[in-house]
Amino acid sequence: MGGLAAAWRLSEPGWQERFSRITVYQRGARLGGKGASSRGVHDRVEEHGLHVWLGYYDNAFAMMRQCYEELDRARTDPDCPIRSVDDAFFPSVRVGLFDDLNRLDPRAGPGWVPWLGDFTTNSLVPGDPASQSGSFTPLDIVRRSIRLLVDFFVSIDEHVTPVMSMSGSPIPPRRGGSLGAGVAHTAVALGIEALAAADALWELAVMEPVDRLATRLRSTLLERAGTDPAARRMWHLISIVVAQVRGLVTDGVLADPSRIRELNTEDYRAWTLRHGADPDAADSTLIRGLYDLVFGFRDGDPDQPGFGAGLGVFLSAKTFFDYKGAVFWKMAAGMGDVVIAPLHQALRSRGVDFELFTRIDDLHLDDSGERIGSIDITRQVELVDGPASYDPLVDVGGLPCFSRELLLEQIVGDPPTGTDSEAYESHWWPDDGGSRETLRRGIDFDDVVFALPVGMAPHVTSELVARDARWRAMCEGVATVATEALQLWIRSPEPELGWTTPGSTMTGYQPPFDTWASMPQLIEREHWPDDDRPTTVAYFCSALHEPDDPRADVDDPSTPTRARDEVARHVRELVGDRIGPLLPGLVDDGGATRWDLLCGAGDATGEARLDSQYWRANIDPSDRYVQSLPGTDHLRLRSDDSGFANMVLAGDWTDNGLNAGCIEAAVMSGLKAANAILGREPKTGVLGIYLDDW
Numbered sequence: 001m002g003g004l005a006a007a008w009r010l011s012e013p014g015w016q017e018r019f020s021r022i023t024v025y026q027r028g029a030r031l032g033g034k035g036a037s038s039r040g041v042h043d044r045v046e047e048h049g050l051h052v053w054l055g056y057y058d059n060a061f062a063m064m065r066q067c068y069e070e071l072d073r074a075r076t077d078p079d080c081p082i083r084s085v086d087d088a089f090f091p092s093v094r095v096g097l098f099d100d101l102n103r104l105d106p107r108a109g110p111g112w113v114p115w116l117g118d119f120t121t122n123s124l125v126p127g128d129p130a131s132q133s134g135s136f137t138p139l140d141i142v143r144r145s146i147r148l149l150v151d152f153f154v155s156i157d158e159h160v161t162p163v164m165s166m167s168g169s170p171i172p173p174r175r176g177g178s179l180g181a182g183v184a185h186t187a188v189a190l191g192i193e194a195l196a197a198a199d200a201l202w203e204l205a206v207m208e209p210v211d212r213l214a215t216r217l218r219s220t221l222l223e224r225a226g227t228d229p230a231a232r233r234m235w236h237l238i239s240i241v242v243a244q245v246r247g248l249v250t251d252g253v254l255a256d257p258s259r260i261r262e263l264n265t266e267d268y269r270a271w272t273l274r275h276g277a278d279p280d281a282a283d284s285t286l287i288r289g290l291y292d293l294v295f296g297f298r299d300g301d302p303d304q305p306g307f308g309a310g311l312g313v314f315l316s317a318k319t320f321f322d323y324k325g326a327v328f329w330k331m332a333a334g335m336g337d338v339v340i341a342p343l344h345q346a347l348r349s350r351g352v353d354f355e356l357f358t359r360i361d362d363l364h365l366d367d368s369g370e371r372i373g374s375i376d377i378t379r380q381v382e383l384v385d386g387p388a389s390y391d392p393l394v395d396v397g398g399l400p401c402f403s404r405e406l407l408l409e410q411i412v413g414d415p416p417t418g419t420d421s422e423a424y425e426s427h428w429w430p431d432d433g434g435s436r437e438t439l440r441r442g443i444d445f446d447d448v449v450f451a452l453p454v455g456m457a458p459h460v461t462s463e464l465v466a467r468d469a470r471w472r473a474m475c476e477g478v479a480t481v482a483t484e485a486l487q488l489w490i491r492s493p494e495p496e497l498g499w500t501t502p503g504s505t506m507t508g509y510q511p512p513f514d515t516w517a518s519m520p521q522l523i524e525r526e527h528w529p530d531d532d533r534p535t536t537v538a539y540f541c542s543a544l545h546e547p548d549d550p551r552a553d554v555d556d557p558s559t560p561t562r563a564r565d566e567v568a569r570h571v572r573e574l575v576g577d578r579i580g581p582l583l584p585g586l587v588d589d590g591g592a593t594r595w596d597l598l599c600g601a602g603d604a605t606g607e608a609r610l611d612s613q614y615w616r617a618n619i620d621p622s623d624r625y626v627q628s629l630p631g632t633d634h635l636r637l638r639s640d641d642s643g644f645a646n647m648v649l650a651g652d653w654t655d656n657g658l659n660a661g662c663i664e665a666a667v668m669s670g671l672k673a674a675n676a677i678l679g680r681e682p683k684t685g686v687l688g689i690y691l692d693d694w
């Protein structure tokens with residue numbers, strides 16, 4: 001994604017006056033990396049894992065808006081079912097957490113229960129410069145947090161169980177409330193405004209009214225907690241919000257916003273505890289859910305959560321206080337279909353070359369040791385019309401999609417390792433299958449955008465690792481984690497399965513597979529036979545626990561099979577034993593899974609029907625999710641500061657202002673990498689306020 005964003009910015013109109021060629025090198029036939037997807041049997045969408053876009057992804061949305069405008073499918077491809085960015089993404093407002101009621105009290109009741117948040121939509125448009133908030137400072141976060149507390153306070157005064165209702169609008173709609181609460185809000189807000197001018201005495205002056213409010217909320221909510229789990233959860237939320245406010249104030253971030261980065265040496269949960277969060281809240285599903293969403297577990301171990309505190313505060317504030325339109329956006333088809341394929345089409349028509357089936361093997365320094373002098377590559381197959389000729393897209397119901405099967409008419413002879421494109425995307429692709437070449441500086445390239453993930457960097461940059469201490473520290477220190485993903489296609493509609501809120505995205509469940517999302521929108525884009533048509537599509541994913549050091553396994557060709565077997569065990573365990581709390585109707589009265597409800601399984605019976613569903617182990621060094629573990633943030637390098645004169649960096653692993661594994665971080669880094677080559681300021685044409693602005 002980062003590489004495509006860099007190519008997007010570099011190939012803006014008029015680019016031929018500046019460059020003779022822009023070439024994207026990609027191993028295998030599918031672009032998109034962790035976001036790559038293609039179609040399987042019955043044209044079902046098959047992905048690396050669940051991908052949702054957050055409402056603050058302004059740069060990613062802006063790029064896609066521009067991309068769809070350039071493609072102008074309404075005119076050029078009127079039969080295409082997804083013609084604009086508005087067709088491609090739709091708002092998703094149902095977001096929730098699973099809470100284990102037995103965690104504190106084994107007699108508490110039904111065990112895992114869902115807790116759904118109600119996120120209002122707003123009229124802002126993601127990616128629209130006019131929808132940008134002019135200000136997003138630590139003080140804004142404190143103000144918004146206090147407004148949230150006062151909203152809870154209002155609910156309490158009305159003697160109703162408070163509901164989580166949030167808004168990304170800078171001036172959120174206020175719920176009705178008592179005069180007393182309104183006055184309390186005004187008093188606290190005015191107090192904060194006044195203190196904004198005088199930066200002394202933050203701690204005492206701000207925290208005093210906040211603590212008073214929290215104490216009142218605490219006593220009312222905990223009184224009800226015995227009979228009302230929602231009241232206990234609401235107290236957890238309040239306790240964490242207050243701890244965040246106290247942390248920002250007492251750790252000096254209000255006075256000096258740049259200090260937010262210092263918080264990343266500490267774990268988010270530990271930091272909230274240090275700032276007074278109720279230990280029960282710190283152990284609650286609220287915190288757990290945040291770690292689940294960012295795969296924040298060392299080596300995937302559920303008992304070793306890790307996420308930098310500064311990022312925890314910043315990301316939760318961006319998510320809840322800076323969203324445009326909706327808190328989450330989902331895609332109307334696979335990410336490969338609605339994001340990567342359109343980018344490929346538009347970049348190609350701008351004149352960008354794509355040399356697919358080109359594996360990067362090794363980067364070499366020139367004699368100065370300061371530049372990339374040459375790059376070893378392997379051509380994995382020979383293409384009929386030359387290295388840049390392969391067109392990987394096929395028509396699926398009118399939509400251009402990546403083909404998982406190699407398109408043999410474009411390839412010379414028999415491909416060396418079969419026709420499944422994934423084999424050519426794998427680190428374990430056998431080395432002897434292709435032909436070696438070396439690209440040379442001044443002949444084949446001048447500038448390099450390094451857009452391979454950090455997990456892959458040590459395998460292809462040994463000279464850089466040896467030469468540059470910062471590069472070495474980044475390769476060794478920026479952590480990644482394997483993930484696992486599962487997709488189920490189920491005959492019965494969600495309400496019949498006992499899930500009454502279709503389209504929701506849930507996290508915080510018992511791992512493995514702690515996150516699940518309802519994705520029924522995909523069925524319209526797939527082509528199932530009438531007598532075997534699903535009405536429910538369920539995506540699951542989580543970090544994959546690797547008890548042994550994955551680096552030890554990286555050269556063992558049996559690693560992918562072992563990992564797949566491990567994930568298969570987790571899939572059987574989830575669907576066979578633990579699916580009840582998520583989809584009660586998939587289990588019969590005797591507690592057995594109703595395997596017959598799985599679609600696409602043909603004549604198979606019982607548990608064997610599960611084999612027809614889709615799952616994968618994302619263990620490839622390139623597919624590993626980039627984490628933000630405490631103490632690693634300072635190891636990231638900026639796009640324009642690789643340490644090598646003719647190389648810039650693109651990917652979510654860079655120091656890009658967001659510094660977490662997500663699409664927006666990858667896109668921002670790509671834009672900044674291109675800006676560096678173009679000699680522009682890093683933030684030229686980059687939307688939004690991020691850590692590097694603080």
Ligand SMILES: Cc1cc2nc3c(=O)[nH]c(=O)nc-3n(C[C@H](O)[C@H](O)[C@H](O)COP(=O)(O)OP(=O)(O)OC[C@H]3O[C@@H](n4cnc5c(N)ncnc54)[C@H](O)[C@@H]3O)c2cc1C
Nearest residue numbers: 001002027033034049051052360622651652661662663666
């Ligand atoms: C299971 C899962 C779920 C996720 N869910 C979300 C989500 O909901 N929302 C969100 O915002 N983000 C999500 N992410 C994160 C998101 O996918 C990444 O942040 C994003 O894709 C990173 O982009 P990138 O360009 O840094 O790396 P990648 O997308 O991994 O791209 C790297 C590219 O380098 C290529 N490459 C690697 N090695 C070589 C080589 N030797 N030669 C040639 N090419 C090579 C790869 O094939 C790929 O094309 C998820 C990630 C995972 C794994």
